[in-house]
Amino acid sequence: MSTQWPHEEIEGLLGAYALDAVGVEEAAAIERHLEGCPRCRDEADSLRELAGKLGTSAAVEIAEVLPTGLWERIAGSLESRPRPFQPPAPAGLGPFRAPEAVPAPAAAGRRHPGPRRPSPRSLRWASMAVAAAAVVAIALLGINLSQVDGQLGRTQRALAGRGQDAAVQAALADPSHRVVRLDSTEGTELAEFVVVPSGQGYMVSSSMPALPSDETYQLWAVVSGQPISMGLLGNLPRRASFTLAPGAGSTELAVTVEPAGGVTTPDRSPVATGSLT
């Protein structure tokens, strides 16, 4: 088999591909092609979306209702899933006072991973005992931080530009979008982000200098004076997307330079910050 199939050939297969009606080799060739061909990728995404409607239609047509107990089966097996690591309950990320002042909410789905260890640090950020516990958990489990980090770090590579231009355009077309400019401590502009009211945000430009490969930029949203990771930006940020928790009252975006895997708690001062308010 040749290394690259001609564009026309791939294009002709996209319909069948969207319906899972191609052979294994064809599927592999198409996927290789999609990596480098935005036009086919958009077409494939769009046909998949249509296939989803066929699926909805099929589901309704046979008037199927969910079997009793299926959800219980699913929920029951969550406990035993080797999810990389269980982070502190979300409310533990609330305004930091002292660990005991942060009650775990009844609604929090997952249990706290381990003992919290207060570890005051004299940083620009308020220090976070909860995050310290997360660090302990990470150390214990030896897990890959990039897997547990916020949405951005994990989706960014996958995004690698695909579809994001359209998303950025859409965000910019939204009349209520806001442009957030991140400046260095000297006041030089280092990056611009666009944020829409739903909380979706995208990097639209960056002049952040390249870092050595064992370092990464990491993006943070500051909520009540405390940084929440929005994910890793890599060592040469050009594109990124992230989601601010709606209604969380994020006041600021900040970027730090961290070791390649990122950190749960920044112990360095931000290299760039921008106000969201």
Add this chain to the structure above:
Amino acid sequence: MTYTGQMQNVGDLSDAQLVVSVARFREDALAEAYRRHGGAVFGLARRVTGDATAAEDVAQDVFLRLWDQPDRFDSSRGSLRSFLLAQAHSRAVDLVRSRAARSRREEHDARSTANAGYDLEMEVWDLAVADQVAEAMSSLPADERSAIELAYYGGYTYREVATMLSQPEGTVKSRIRNGLRRMRSSLVDSGVRDR
């Protein structure tokens, strides 16, 4: 979800926000995703496999996978519904293809006993989509329609469909593609949006 101390009701979250919450280990967010899309996922798997037990396994796989790898969903590339259905479809097709005998053809009408749990509002929307899809489908030329139906609902590859219909593979391939494109534009015309 909010970090201000109280938790936002998952029912108020968009699908994309829901997945972010799933990524943050919120089981209630997964439950909400199941409530919104479980019926469609199960229904499609049931349709393709013709087997309620297999469909349950598919649905379980699909939602556990969302739990394990929420980052695989990219809201800039399509809706959560389509994402989940694409996975359900591909799992179901795998099952069907791995079965030597396609005995699933005898669709037994075993309607599983079921509970409510399929969100009513979503169901209304689904019904609307289903109507439009049925209409778009019925307006296709018969040869395009049958190729699409065999491929998608039957779980056959386009080559198999070509054999079944005694038509050249290339013809079936382009009928599928042309039919889908035609449906897409008629759905756009009739105002079916993604949600």
